[in-house]
Amino acid sequence: MADELSAPLGRKRAAKPAPPDKAGGRTRRGFNPGKLPLARIAFGVVALLIAGGVARVLLVDDPMGGRPVAHIDVNGAQANNAVADNVGRATITAGPETPVATPGVTIVGDDVPDGDPALRREMATADGLLPDLLEETEHGSIPRIAANGETPFEAYARPSLTPATAGGKKLIAVVVTGLGLNETGTAAAIDTLPEAITLAFAPYGKGLDRTVGSARSSGHEVLLEVPLEPFDYPDSDPGPDTLLTGQAPRDNLNKLFTVMAKFGGYVGLINHMGARFTSSTSDFAPIMEELGARGLGYLDDGSSNRSVATLLAAANNVEFARADLLLDTNAARGPILDKLKALEERATDAGAAIGIISALPISVQTLAEWAAKAEENGFTIVPVSALMKSAT
Numbered sequence: 001m002a003d004e005l006s007a008p009l010g011r012k013r014a015a016k017p018a019p020p021d022k023a024g025g026r027t028r029r030g031f032n033p034g035k036l037p038l039a040r041i042a043f044g045v046v047a048l049l050i051a052g053g054v055a056r057v058l059l060v061d062d063p064m065g066g067r068p069v070a071h072i073d074v075n076g077a078q079a080n081n082a083v084a085d086n087v088g089r090a091t092i093t094a095g096p097e098t099p100v101a102t103p104g105v106t107i108v109g110d111d112v113p114d115g116d117p118a119l120r121r122e123m124a125t126a127d128g129l130l131p132d133l134l135e136e137t138e139h140g141s142i143p144r145i146a147a148n149g150e151t152p153f154e155a156y157a158r159p160s161l162t163p164a165t166a167g168g169k170k171l172i173a174v175v176v177t178g179l180g181l182n183e184t185g186t187a188a189a190i191d192t193l194p195e196a197i198t199l200a201f202a203p204y205g206k207g208l209d210r211t212v213g214s215a216r217s218s219g220h221e222v223l224l225e226v227p228l229e230p231f232d233y234p235d236s237d238p239g240p241d242t243l244l245t246g247q248a249p250r251d252n253l254n255k256l257f258t259v260m261a262k263f264g265g266y267v268g269l270i271n272h273m274g275a276r277f278t279s280s281t282s283d284f285a286p287i288m289e290e291l292g293a294r295g296l297g298y299l300d301d302g303s304s305n306r307s308v309a310t311l312l313a314a315a316n317n318v319e320f321a322r323a324d325l326l327l328d329t330n331a332a333r334g335p336i337l338d339k340l341k342a343l344e345e346r347a348t349d350a351g352a353a354i355g356i357i358s359a360l361p362i363s364v365q366t367l368a369e370w371a372a373k374a375e376e377n378g379f380t381i382v383p384v385s386a387l388m389k390s391a392t
Helices: 002-006 038-059 082-087 117-123 152-156 183-192 208-217 249-260 281-294 309-315 333-350 361-374
Strands: 090-092 105-107 134-137 140-143 170-179 198-201 222-228 268-273 297-300 320-322 352-358 379-381
Touching: 140 249, 170 183, 170 222, 170 268, 170 333, 170 361, 183 208, 183 361, 198 208, 208 222, 222 249, 249 281, 281 297, 281 309, 297 309, 309 320, 333 352, 333 361, 352 361, 361 379
Parallel strands: 170 198, 170 352, 170 379, 198 222, 222 268, 268 297, 297 320
Antiparallel strands: 090 105, 134 140
């Protein structure tokens, strides 16, 4: 105490040294947990965790990220699950550009029709369409190849002589275009023209399902007209949903599917206008590829010498033909008969010929008169599918 009282003011006395350690004589220091480097320790722990995660990603091949995985062999020899066994033999059917509105899985089993015509007719819809040849999309029902490989072209083609089976007979196919827009004119064409005349319907008429069904039930083969861009578009306008050059393939395919869903039962498509579009390989190729994938044919109306349809159809195994003559560029009885005479000459020289004519009343009437005498003049009228062929 005396020392503390005699120390100079403002100074602190030095701390007394710690007592010697009994074991070694060294000074013992107390443990002070408040002075531990906690931040450095925490940072080190975090660094170790990160390094461990990176090492696992780099060194462990586990695409599922460590999640539990169960492997089920639906095709194994000991598959005892009937549902799994069927799914293992499923065929996925979906358009390449459109989502399906209903599950696109067809179970291929013993109940699939074996091609018996009577059985298939019983399965047909009220419009005479076969469900296994339809795909439900956001645009509506559009054609597709069936699970058994049958195509719409094969299913809806009218049985007929072909150049291979004609035995020397001269074959002529005539396609009437622009039907479905005028109900009276369309009904007259269906009732007046022979069954072997092919009818092409525009996608814009009212009640097309009913009208096309009537044409097919009367024995006529049917085509769908697809609007394609002409050189003077939009001064010449093929109509809504016209497929245009320079657009993304997906946009044109959406338009194509919209048109294809207007009615069913057609063997293929025919262009409506389209001189510019059919001359553009980059724009036309995705369309022809889609037709090949769906088992549909394509008829070029022959109006444009710049069309690349012939080459694209061969590349995609599309049933194809190119018309020889437009029969009513001058819509009067005399000129139409002259063109029909020229069509006969073409069939005489080549064995077969294809003509295109519009649905104008004078055209339909003149065609009906000519058709009534075609057989006695040595010509056989056939549906256009009989003169269409693929590269295979």
